Every structure is written in structure tokens, then in C-alpha cells.
Amino acid sequence: MSSMDRSDAVGxxxxxAVDDTAVDETAVGLKTYEVRxxxxxxxxxxxxxxxxxxxxxxxxxxxxxxxGDADVVVFNTCAVRENxxxxxxxxxxxxxxxxxxxxxxxxxxxxxxxxxxxDTIVKRAPWVDVVFGTHNIGKLPVLLERARVQEEAQVEIAxxxxxxxxxxxxxxxxxxxxxxxISVGCNNTCTFCIVPALRGKEKxxxxxxxxxxxxxxxxEGVSEITLLGQNVNAYGSDIGDREAFSKLLRACGKxxxxxxxxxxxxxxxxxxxxxxxxxxxxxxxxPQLHMxxxxxxDTVLKAMRRSYRQDRYxxxxxxxxxxxxxxxxxxxxxxxxxxxxxxxxxxxxxxxREARFAQAFTFQYSKRxxxxxxxxxxxxxxxVVQARxxxxxxxxxxxxxxxNKKQVGRTLELxxxxxxxxxxxxxxxxxxxAPDNRLVHFTKPDEEVRPGDVVTVEITxxxxxxxxxxxxxxxxxxxxxxxxxxxxNAAEAVRPAGVLLGLPKVGVPAPTPAPAGGCxxx
Numbered sequence: 001m002s003s004m005d006r007s008d009a010v011g012x013x014x015x016x017a018v019d020d021t022a023v024d025e026t027a028v029g030l031k032t033y034e035v036r037x038x039x040x041x042x043x044x045x046x047x048x049x050x051x052x053x054x055x056x057x058x059x060x061x062x063x064x065x066x067x068g069d070a071d072v073v074v075f076n077t078c079a080v081r082e083n084x085x086x087x088x089x090x091x092x093x094x095x096x097x098x099x100x101x102x103x104x105x106x107x108x109x110x111x112x113x114x115x116x117x118x119d120t121i122v123k124r125a126p127w128v129d130v131v132f133g134t135h136n137i138g139k140l141p142v143l144l145e146r147a148r149v150q151e152e153a154q155v156e157i158a159x160x161x162x163x164x165x166x167x168x169x170x171x172x173x174x175x176x177x178x179x180x181x182i183s184v185g186c187n188n189t190c191t192f193c194i195v196p197a198l199r200g201k202e203k204x205x206x207x208x209x210x211x212x213x214x215x216x217x218x219x220e221g222v223s224e225i226t227l228l229g230q231n232v233n234a235y236g237s238d239i240g241d242r243e244a245f246s247k248l249l250r251a252c253g254k255x256x257x258x259x260x261x262x263x264x265x266x267x268x269x270x271x272x273x274x275x276x277x278x279x280x281x282x283x284x285x286x287p288q289l290h291m292x293x294x295x296x297x298d299t300v301l302k303a304m305r306r307s308y309r310q311d312r313y314x315x316x317x318x319x320x321x322x323x324x325x326x327x328x329x330x331x332x333x334x335x336x337x338x339x340x341x342x343x344x345x346x347x348x349x350x351x352x353r354e355a356r357f358a359q360a361f362t363f364q365y366s367k368r369x370x371x372x373x374x375x376x377x378x379x380x381x382x383x384v385v386q387a388r389x390x391x392x393x394x395x396x397x398x399x400x401x402x403x404n405k406k407q408v409g410r411t412l413e414l415x416x417x418x419x420x421x422x423x424x425x426x427x428x429x430x431x432x433x434a435p436d437n438r439l440v441h442f443t444k445p446d447e448e449v450r451p452g453d454v455v456t457v458e459i460t461x462x463x464x465x466x467x468x469x470x471x472x473x474x475x476x477x478x479x480x481x482x483x484x485x486x487x488x489n490a491a492e493a494v495r496p497a498g499v500l501l502g503l504p505k506v507g508v509p510a511p512t513p514a515p516a517g518g519c520x521x522x
Contacts, residue, residue, distance in 0.1 A: 032062040034070040038087070039078025041264060042199075043111055045179040045228055046137055047076045050110070052169030057141035061171075068095045072106045072144060077113035079194055079368070088113055092125040099127050106130065106144055110137060115157060115198040116370070122153045133157035134199050138168050161185070161203055174418070175488040176452030176481035178222045182210050182248065183229035187237065188267065191305050191372040192337065192365065199230055204238035211251055214258065221484025223452060224260035224415065225252070233266035233275055245270075246278035253282035257480065259454075260415065261285045262437070265292060268308040271316050280323040287324045288437045291316065292332040293360075296351030297344035300337050303376070310351060317355050328358040328403075328436035335392055336365040336385030338376035345388050352395055358403050358438070359465070360396045364389050397464050404462035407438065411458050411474065414440050418451035418485070430455075434467075442469035445476060452481030 033054045037047040051061070054072065062070035073095060077088055092107065099105045108130035109121050115133040122128050129147040132139055136158035143154045161184060172178055185200040214225055227248070229235060236244025252261045261284050266275075268291060279285045291313075295301050298309045320327055333348060352360065364385050367374045414432030421431035421441050429441045430449060442457045449455060454477040457469035 030060050031058070031071040032066070033059040033072040033074065034062045034066050034068070035074045035076060036091070037076045039076070039111065041179065041226075041228060042181075042184075042230065043076050043078060044173075045181055046111070046134075047074075048170045048172050048179070049168040050074055050076060050137055050140055051171035053138065053141055055171055056169045057144075068098050069102075071102075071104065072108065074108045074110065074140070077109060077111035079112035079116050079198060085113065085117070088121075089124055092128065096125070096127050104148075106147060108132065108140060108144065110134075110140065112195065112198045116194065118157050119155055122155060126153070129153055131155040131157070135159065135161045160200060174222075174451075175220075175485040176222055176415075176479075177224040177226070178217050179228045180210060180213055180217070180225050181205070181228045182232065182235050183238070186230040187234065188231060188269075188307075189305050191303065191376070192334065192368070194368045194371050195230065197370065202229075202231065202234060202238055204235055204244070206239070207244065207248055207251070210248065211255070214252060214255055218255055218257045221452070221480050221487075223258065223479060223481035224262070225258065227252075227261070227263040229263075229265075231265070231267045231270065232263050233272075234270045242272075243274050246272070246274040249275070249278040249282055249285050253284050258284055259479075259481075260435070262288060264290055266290070267292070268306075268313050268316055273319065276316075276319050276323050279320075286435050286437065287327040288330075288435070289320055289327055290330045290332075293348075293351060293355075294332060294334050295337060295340070295344070296348035297340070298347075300340050300344050303339055304334075304337060304373070310347065314351065314354055326436060328438060329355065330359045331355070331357050331361070333360055333362045333392065334365050335362060335389045336380040338365070338373055338380065339378040340365075340380055340388075345392075349392065349395060352392070352399065356399055356403060357396065358436070359400055360392075362389060362392050362396065401462065401464040404438070404464065404467060406462075407434075407459045407467055408462050409459065411456060412440065412469075414442065414455050414457060414469075416449055416451050416453045416455060416482070439466045440469055441466060443472060445473040447476055449473075449476055450478075450482035450485050452483075452485045453477060453479050 033051070035047050035050055037043050055061075059072060075088060075091065088109070092109075095107060099107060106129040107127065109128055110132045112134055114121060114131050118131065121131050130140065130143040130153070132143055133156075136156060139156060143156055147154045183202055183204045185202040186196040187202045188196060217225060233245045235248065236242055241247070249261065249263075252258060261282070266289070271291070279289075293313060294304060294306060296310055301309055317329060320329065333352075335345070365380070367379070412434045414434055416430060416432045420439060421429060423429075424431055424441065427441070428444050430444050431439060431441050432455060434440055440457065440459065442455065445455070455473050456475040457473055458471055459467050460470045461468035
């Protein structure tokens, strides 16, 4: 995945509103939980499993806005960004007085930072009860109970995967869109990325298991799935089939009721012609591609140990556009990698101009202890990195706006999204995602429209990061996904509010902006 920290992306926290008639579970003695997630889409996927595990163990979700008032607070952490450590310990420090005043409260820390820091966490924050890693999230309920009985912190970090996250109980945050993990781990050795050391080598799920999960989700009303992997299009390397990923895309196309298929995040090294053909020829695979660039300079790419060069990257973009003319292509870019010269940076700007990305997630290089890049010579001064970053952002903003203007006048089918438009209430609009994943705000029709339903609109205005459809909705199609949302929303009226995921929505649950990597290894 990329070096992106999702807390730096667009959007808001993933919260599910609670109805006024919600039952106060704490009043009847049930223990509550809260999950706070930082990092990539893999972490979001893991958090849904952590929530499912806790609910299977008898916990109920804390009401929205609990802010640490739950009986169990779980931090699912990221180790990609430089400030990840400070962020975690700052949040733990704020919870210390709450824990001291609340007998029986427990705090657990999992994810990549837990895998990396291990015993350090309980040394720096001795009020933490459980530390678990990326490979053994299924142990959380057992570790919490053991910590309660033994009255001492439990630190358990598995060195290899114990179970695929998708095989564990889940509490999904969307009724109409879902993640489906097809692999975990990464075989790349990018010099800026610590994630392979924390997530391990790539391990693929069997295709039959993946398709069975997709079919089960569709049976529940899900109409959009995102295939998820640290290096998603390398799928098959662990099972000895180089075309396994394209075959999987085509197989998803045969599942009745599955309207939209996305995937994140691929690596240019493994992006082969059979995948492009599968995307173009499978109707429910959406015309969207997130292809991390990281740098346009061959010299920097070599120093990053990225196994492609500028010509190879632009060649992929050209092939995708030839096969899928309306595809929206997005990317990740790192500015200020050690040794990056002005000439190197100009090569990045050149690729951005040539590729015409719909959107780019841009980051200033963040030194991570334990990575080869952290000890490289010629670390770039902060002020130089900042200046280059601002130039790149300005260029991409201009291109994003130009590319969005090309959408004006087009008639598009949108999947109605939940909570995507911050101003929808004031503007009497709703929001949805186009097939290419662009965010569109549209006029609220007279008839009821539910998240998961599909509307047809004409685009009338373009901004750099969204589109508007200011005219009347041309058509409304009620869907099984909308039915599933309505059924779930009715059930939520008598249950506590959603998991408090402390990051923006990316990919799924709920159709969102083109997912940008997230774990630093694509």
C-alpha cells in the first residue's frame, strides 16, 4: 500500500448515528466497547473484525461520542507516519484519568504500532491492559478476560498470521458496501516502508473462499465490494498462478446482484495486461484505478526499491486509458525522499502532467525508524520539502479541476452514500459515488432515496474535489442494498451507536474517494 495515513485523507470520522429511541445498554449492565482506528483500509477491515469479536463476546457498542467512556477502548494503530507514536501515547495519556476513575475499564492496543513496539507500550503507558499484534486480532476477547482475571497487562504478539481477518466475526460499518480481504502481507522491500516487517510476507486466500464470502455478502444485500490486499494485484504469487487476480475479477463479474467491484491497492510491478483486460471486459468492475507512483524520477524509484521506472508507469496508464477511456486514475506521491534533487522532483511533476490524475494523495517523506531510508544520507531539509510539496499540490489541484470539468454534461448513475456530504442537510442535497468513484452532490428528489439505492443525474458543475448535479434527479432505482440499509437502520434504533473509527471513510464501507494505498508498501 502507500505511505498514506488515512487521517490525512478527505472525509470525516466513520460514525453511525444512533436513534433517539436507542436502548441504554449500560443501564441493564452490559459492557460497552469503542474502537478507534488509525491507518489504512486494512486497519479499517481489521477493526470491523475486532468489533465483531467483541460483540460475539457479549459487549455492545458504546453510544456515539462516548470519547473513552466505554468499558473497553481499543486502539487499532498505524506505524507508517512519523507522528504515529506521539499520537497514540497522547491519546492513551488522555484516557489514564478516566480509567483511574472507572473501575473495571480496560484499554487495548493493537495494529502495526503494537506489532512494532510490543513491550514498550505497557512501559510507557502501564495502565494499558492488552497489547496484541497484526497477526492475532482474534485473541482480543481472550486477552481482555485474562488481563481482568490475572490483574496484569497481557502482551501477545504473534509472528505469523493465525487467521485471515475475513474469517473472523465482523460488525461491518456499511449495509451496502464491504471490504473483502484476498491477501495479507507484502513481499516488497520498499526502503521507506515498515509495513512488510509488521504484516509479514504475502499470504493469499483460496479463490473459492473469497468468492464464497462475496456471495454471502451479496445475499445480505451488499451491492459493492472492494477487494483488499497490501499489494492486491500480486494475488496469486502465493498459490502459483500469475493470472489469479484477473481471474478473480472475472469471477466477481458472474455473481448476480453484485453491482460494483473495486480493488486497492495495486503495484505497478504486478499490473499486467490480463488485469487491464479483465477490468475492461467485466461490467461490474468499476472504471477506477488507484496506481501509486511515489516518484517520477528513475533515480529516486531505484533508491526506493520500486521495481518500475517512469516509462513503465506511464505505459500502464496509457494502456488503461486505451481500454477504459473514462477511467479515473488516482495515485500516491512522496515528496522529499532522501537524495531527491530538484531535477528528480521535476520528473515527478512531468509524470503528473502526463498522467492527468483525477486526484493524488501527496505526502511529505516521513522518516520511520527501522526502514533503510531512515538512515540514508542527504535527508532533505524540511523547508525544501514543504516548498516542493506546495508546488505539487498546486499542480494537481489544477489538473483535478480540469479533469472534473470534463464530467459536466455527462449523465451518471450514482450509488447513494451515507454521510459523504457535510453540507447536505443545509443545501437539501444528497451525495453519491459515480462508477469512477467521483463524489457527486445531487438535488434531493421528492421520493425517498436510501443509501445503497441508485440515482441517475446530469452533472452541471465541477469543483476540484467533487461534482454537482443541480437539476432534478432523472431516475431513482430502489435496490436490495437500500433495503438492507433500511433494515439495518431500523435495527440500529434499538442498539447503541457505531464504532468510533477515528479516520475518514476510504473505499468501503460506503463508496468513497479513490482509495489511496495506506500501508506504505505499494
